[in-house]
Amino acid sequence: MQERITEMLNHADAFVFLPGDLATLEALIILASWAHLHIHQKLIGLLNVNNFYDGFIAFLNHAIKTYFIPSSAKKLFICAHTANELLDMLQAYKPEPDPWTFVLERPNNGDNSSRSKKYKLDLTLRL
Template structure:
């Protein structure tokens, strides 16, 4: 399963989860965990047909309320009831800045600045 999820990660611009079984839920949680760990910044969409993902959202809110996961975890998911609405939301998605990476402006020898990435 990990190979399949990694392959999706390498080739996808976004993820859309439809109704599914335990394998779907495993992929959803794995990609959310990887996003939380800043392994990727791709949007994760939930197509909430017939309120299929309502229970997941209730669980997520419960885990946040009881301090098992950070409130920022809710930002990992984009949820919509129609495909068109979800696609519009995914296209408008802007990833959160990575808190572990910052950009330094350093002057070059010629006086121009160059960007270098550094991690804490």
């Protein structure tokens, strides 16, 4: 399962989840966790057919309200009731810079050129 998710991560601009089974929920949670850990910065779209994801969204809101997860976690998700609406929302999305994450530049020693590779340093205080 994780090999397939990793392959999608390497080739996708965003992830769209349709109503599904436990494997779908597992992939959704894995990708949300990886985004939280800054492994990727891709949006997660939820196609909320017949309000399928309402319970998941309520769970997110509850977890944020009880400080189980940060409120920024909700920004990972875009939810819509139709495929066209979801695709329009994904295309119109403009990422907001995270004020708690800084970009560092470090020389790339592998090819002795002046190019550099960017790394992120997360300075968020977690108690």
